[in-house]
Amino acid sequence: MEIARNNDEIGKCDKARRYAEAREVYRSFGVDTEVALEKLSKVEVSMHCWQGDDVVGFDSKEALSGGIQTTGNYPYRARNPKELMEDIKKVISLVPGAKKLNLHASYAIIEEGETINGRKVDRDNILPKHFKKWVDFAKENDLGIDFNPTFFSHPMVKDGLTLSSPDEEVRRFWVEHGKRCLEISEYFANETGKPCLMNIWIPDGYKDIPADRLGPRARFKQSLDEILSIPYDKTKVFVCLESKVFGIGVESYTVGSAEFCMNYVANAGITPLMDNGHYHPTELVSDKISSMLLFNKRLALHITRPVRWDSDHVILFDDETREICKEIVRADALDRVFIATDYFDASINRISAWTTGLRNLEKALLYALLEPSSLKELQNKSDFTKLMVMQEKLKELPFGDIWQEYLRREGVVDDYYSEVARYEKEVLSKRVDSFENVSANETKENGRDKSGMVAADETFISAYDIE
Ligand SMILES: C[C@H](O)[C@H](O)[C@@H](O)C(=O)CO
Numbered sequence: 001m002e003i004a005r006n007n008d009e010i011g012k013c014d015k016a017r018r019y020a021e022a023r024e025v026y027r028s029f030g031v032d033t034e035v036a037l038e039k040l041s042k043v044e045v046s047m048h049c050w051q052g053d054d055v056v057g058f059d060s061k062e063a064l065s066g067g068i069q070t071t072g073n074y075p076y077r078a079r080n081p082k083e084l085m086e087d088i089k090k091v092i093s094l095v096p097g098a099k100k101l102n103l104h105a106s107y108a109i110i111e112e113g114e115t116i117n118g119r120k121v122d123r124d125n126i127l128p129k130h131f132k133k134w135v136d137f138a139k140e141n142d143l144g145i146d147f148n149p150t151f152f153s154h155p156m157v158k159d160g161l162t163l164s165s166p167d168e169e170v171r172r173f174w175v176e177h178g179k180r181c182l183e184i185s186e187y188f189a190n191e192t193g194k195p196c197l198m199n200i201w202i203p204d205g206y207k208d209i210p211a212d213r214l215g216p217r218a219r220f221k222q223s224l225d226e227i228l229s230i231p232y233d234k235t236k237v238f239v240c241l242e243s244k245v246f247g248i249g250v251e252s253y254t255v256g257s258a259e260f261c262m263n264y265v266a267n268a269g270i271t272p273l274m275d276n277g278h279y280h281p282t283e284l285v286s287d288k289i290s291s292m293l294l295f296n297k298r299l300a301l302h303i304t305r306p307v308r309w310d311s312d313h314v315i316l317f318d319d320e321t322r323e324i325c326k327e328i329v330r331a332d333a334l335d336r337v338f339i340a341t342d343y344f345d346a347s348i349n350r351i352s353a354w355t356t357g358l359r360n361l362e363k364a365l366l367y368a369l370l371e372p373s374s375l376k377e378l379q380n381k382s383d384f385t386k387l388m389v390m391q392e393k394l395k396e397l398p399f400g401d402i403w404q405e406y407l408r409r410e411g412v413v414d415d416y417y418s419e420v421a422r423y424e425k426e427v428l429s430k431r432v433d434s435f436e437n438v439s440a441n442e443t444k445e446n447g448r449d450k451s452g453m454v455a456a457d458e459t460f461i462s463a464y465d466i467e
């Protein structure tokens, strides 16, 4: 049985009727869907650039390090700025809502053999000009830019350490990197006219029980102080600090722990960044947001999906993603919570992975915006019986029809799968000209040969044709 190419093929009148009916249903719960749609279209989600190339970047092309890992051997990863920009544009066209671009310093575009004052261009001396093409790209696509110094995948990461290193040469190198990134962040803000969030995350830690926990944290603190000592425009660059619980190979001790980061942020007057993969599996970031908002002017988030660890799976429209979004909306904090995505899956088509995660985040935001405020009143009246009944009832409402209306207004297709399949066939599969386009974990598994060629037609035998 052919399943209709879902909602894109359902008549426009039918969709309009369904939206009108759904609107009435929500109205009966005290929710104005028009207000929700209007608010959602203005929320800027910062789209991470690193799903497109498995976090490889363009500068050192070192294997991914820092206790994070991309797994999977799907071919066609973007290998250069042109391909990555091409892919980002494709994803943007498939995701509704306003976006920013989130870049890492490792995506600097440096000329072959380029030097500055006789030294090769490296992370400690990169300049705004190495991101000029990204600025042009952002302007062409009406995007602001957020930024991240890259403290991993580089030969100056010594024994897994960067800003906390006891080796002064190593520590200095990374302090200089942080300073260069502040300058580049201000350049982004000036060029795009939108504030730039600059997020600092370091992988530093120890695999086994350390003999000194204080020393590395003291050096990290000193390094951050040094980076932030250079003048920068605090109305244009919002510096964030991202904590973590542990990484692969760094299981016993993480320098930038939650307590370190929360205290540093509070003292320095910068912004905390919470990645929902960076806590123990039973801890929920959705439960932390309200506390953070009470004590911080701004809060930054990395939305991901941790499966047993910080696995960075593609975001689903799951309970925790919805709950995170509800907490932001309930606190009326859409203007002071900075939402970014952070996941990387190399086991499936990367355009689809990127798009699916971003769309699910948009969906979760819409879902949150459609929550009736009367639920709070039930809690305050201690009417927990009705609260539970209502919370379950809301799951039955015609949310899908409101989502369809949002896609229509944003000019985005519902059936992005077919578009991804077409793009794989017409664009991605043409990238097969070297082994490079296969991820670092390339094997002969899954019917792919050494060229990375995959039978695109077979792969995308439409899911809509399932018997
Ligand atoms: C590539 C990202 O910056 C990185 O994933 C970081 O944000 C993180 O979450 C590390 O676990």
Ligand SMILES: [Mn+2]
Residues within 6 Å of the ligand: 242, 275, 302, 342
């Ligand atoms: Mn993160």
